[in-house]
Amino acid sequence: xxxxxxxxxxxxxxxxxxxxxxxxxxxxxxxxxxxxxxxxxxxxxxxxxxxxxxxxxxxxxxxxxxxxxxxxxxxxxxxxxxxxxxxxxxxxxxxxxxxxxxxxxxxxxxxxxxxxxxxxxxxxxxxxxxxxxxxxxxxxxxxxxxxxxxxxxxxxxxxxxxxxxxxxxxxxxxxxxxxxxxxxxxxxxxx
Ligand code: ADP
Numbered sequence: 001x002x003x004x005x006x007x008x009x010x011x012x013x014x015x016x017x018x019x020x021x022x023x024x025x026x027x028x029x030x031x032x033x034x035x036x037x038x039x040x041x042x043x044x045x046x047x048x049x050x051x052x053x054x055x056x057x058x059x060x061x062x063x064x065x066x067x068x069x070x071x072x073x074x075x076x077x078x079x080x081x082x083x084x085x086x087x088x089x090x091x092x093x094x095x096x097x098x099x100x101x102x103x104x105x106x107x108x109x110x111x112x113x114x115x116x117x118x119x120x121x122x123x124x125x126x127x128x129x130x131x132x133x134x135x136x137x138x139x140x141x142x143x144x145x146x147x148x149x150x151x152x153x154x155x156x157x158x159x160x161x162x163x164x165x166x167x168x169x170x171x172x173x174x175x176x177x178x179x180x181x182x183x184x185x186x187x188x189x190x191x
Contacts, residue, residue, distance in 0.1 A: 056144040
């Protein structure tokens with residue numbers, strides 16, 4: 001099983017990714033988490049991307065691709081995965097296509113969580129107090145939204161045209177959204 005989960009910042013991708021990963025027994029791989037860990041651990045990668053993330057921009061494709069390819073080569077990702085927060089640019093889509101093709105794999109589905117923009121901005125500001133994420137302040141959040149609309153929104157059309165997109169309402173209680181997501185996936189994938 002090879003899945004993507006997409007959606008604007010704060011739409012709850014990470015939370016639902018964990019639920020889906022658990023349900024299908026595949027690792028939920030979040031580029032955002034990998035980057036944040038690198039920053040916390042002050043690795044070379046972390047030092048390079050810290051400013052970009054704090055300002056709400058995108059990490060350069062070259063760095064992102066290296067991180068993803070390395071992660072997909074790990075043992076637990078052999079039989080499937082769910083990618084959360086990748087791809088985010090058209091170049092990343094192309095790179096993922098090549099990576100899949102090189103191994104004779106294909107995507108099974110792409111879950112897209114939709115959400116009301118003002119509501120998720122409020123949600124992120126609340127999360128900022130709890131999780132202390134460096135990129136959850138109002139200015140950065142607005143910037144992340146803008147970058148998302150500009151660079152990542154167009155990817156939905158790509159996957160829609162391929163017949164892979166499952167669009168779901170990401171608003172509501174976590175359990176409610178999880179049920180919606182798992183039901184839609186079961187419907188599409190037959191399991
Ligand atoms: P969000 O829920 O706000 O989208 P993520 O945890 O997915 O948060 O990502 C946090 C930040 O990490 C992004 O704003 C971006 O700077 C960086 N990032 C994550 N994934 C990618 C990617 N695929 N390409 C470029 N930058 C990325």
